[in-house]
Amino acid sequence: MKLNTKFGEFGGVYIPEMMVAAMETLENSFIKYINCFKFKKELNQLLNVFAGRPTGLYLAKNISLDLGFKVYLKREDMLHTGAHKINNALGQVLLAKYMGKKEIIAETGAGQHGVAVAAAGAFLGIPVKVFMGEKDIERQKLNVYRMKLFGAEVVSVNSGSKTLKDAVNEALRYFITNVKTCYYLIGSVVGPHPYPLIVQKFQEIIGKETKEQILAIEGKLPSAIIACVGGGSNAIGIFNEFLDDKNVNLIGVEAGGKVKKHGKTLSNGSIGIFHGSKSYVLQDKDGQIKEAYSISAGLDYPGVGPIHSFLKNLKRAVYGNATDEEAVDALKYLCKTEGILPALESSHAIAYLLKNKNNFNNNDIVVINLSGRGDKDVNQLIYADSDLYGGC
Numbered sequence: 001m002k003l004n005t006k007f008g009e010f011g012g013v014y015i016p017e018m019m020v021a022a023m024e025t026l027e028n029s030f031i032k033y034i035n036c037f038k039f040k041k042e043l044n045q046l047l048n049v050f051a052g053r054p055t056g057l058y059l060a061k062n063i064s065l066d067l068g069f070k071v072y073l074k075r076e077d078m079l080h081t082g083a084h085k086i087n088n089a090l091g092q093v094l095l096a097k098y099m100g101k102k103e104i105i106a107e108t109g110a111g112q113h114g115v116a117v118a119a120a121g122a123f124l125g126i127p128v129k130v131f132m133g134e135k136d137i138e139r140q141k142l143n144v145y146r147m148k149l150f151g152a153e154v155v156s157v158n159s160g161s162k163t164l165k166d167a168v169n170e171a172l173r174y175f176i177t178n179v180k181t182c183y184y185l186i187g188s189v190v191g192p193h194p195y196p197l198i199v200q201k202f203q204e205i206i207g208k209e210t211k212e213q214i215l216a217i218e219g220k221l222p223s224a225i226i227a228c229v230g231g232g233s234n235a236i237g238i239f240n241e242f243l244d245d246k247n248v249n250l251i252g253v254e255a256g257g258k259v260k261k262h263g264k265t266l267s268n269g270s271i272g273i274f275h276g277s278k279s280y281v282l283q284d285k286d287g288q289i290k291e292a293y294s295i296s297a298g299l300d301y302p303g304v305g306p307i308h309s310f311l312k313n314l315k316r317a318v319y320g321n322a323t324d325e326e327a328v329d330a331l332k333y334l335c336k337t338e339g340i341l342p343a344l345e346s347s348h349a350i351a352y353l354l355k356n357k358n359n360f361n362n363n364d365i366v367v368i369n370l371s372g373r374g375d376k377d378v379n380q381l382i383y384a385d386s387d388l389y390g391g392c
């Protein structure tokens, strides 16, 4: 059996020849274990016992009252390490173990992916090396320390702009030289085939649970599902189970940044090759990748998973955006109305709902994927927001 390497014209395998054999081995192992009863059972147990699945889906009654239609929250923020990233980290660390790998490597910008992989590696007893730009190490001290507490080695990368894209290059170099023993763990539905499919598979559980839960509570499907999009893993994780339910509107929300030219890969980008696959990407006319910018580090990525480019062109999903300011306002709104502190990333989805509330009526049911919790963002909020300094 072989998997499709593409989503329409998007995706593919744009990689150095030295990586081709490794990607084929990865694909074959993925197909083998994802269909293996023992693997599936063990992963399920990990998700339940270690990560805290299933996560809740419940009616946010204060928001619903305020907006005049039903709003449900899928609580991925309740997971261990604070976000949906642990679903994928556990899946791939387990896959690496089944493949007999001796070491996991990952790259991280904000550090959230690194933390999830470090925790999964500690629990499953496999060493983890995380490549991180020197600048990001400085900016994300808390997450760097968390990774170290979990026993991971954090490798500082001081080439180029000293940020995520340089960490990716360094991780690739290390991977190519240690290809037999080393597993490269990618954190979103990006990168060359088969990574987008692997990460999607390990995040599908979000939508599967959501469908079961909403049918049990409401007896019908929601009218819309809204999720934030960085690389796109939490969004496709919740969308996937509903792709064939044409009456469910699927809405992805990208970071709009501070000014008009910031962010918004799917609305402002053009088709290009980035990190091993073809998708929409922020690039200049020569194909050089532009830096993304967002207040939320998890959405600060100039590319997007090929599945989202495909769904956009098919018009099966629509993609909007929210600015930094709208996201911060939405974060505060959720805190005050529901007593929940969402991640800045997830706050973009809430902001979209608030901006577009007039598009919904009292028969509508909207599900928001709350991809993560905001404890990690509190320091940044204190500095960004002098008004909170003076007390709420």
Ligand SMILES: *Cc1c(COP(=O)(O)O)cnc(C)c1O
Binding pocket: 083, 084, 085, 112, 187, 188, 189, 228, 229, 230, 231, 232, 233, 234, 235, 298, 299, 343, 345, 346, 371, 372, 373
């Ligand atoms: C990393 C992150 C995201 C963005 O990643 P996706 O792959 O687009 O889901 C969103 N929310 C949170 C809380 C994150 O940590």
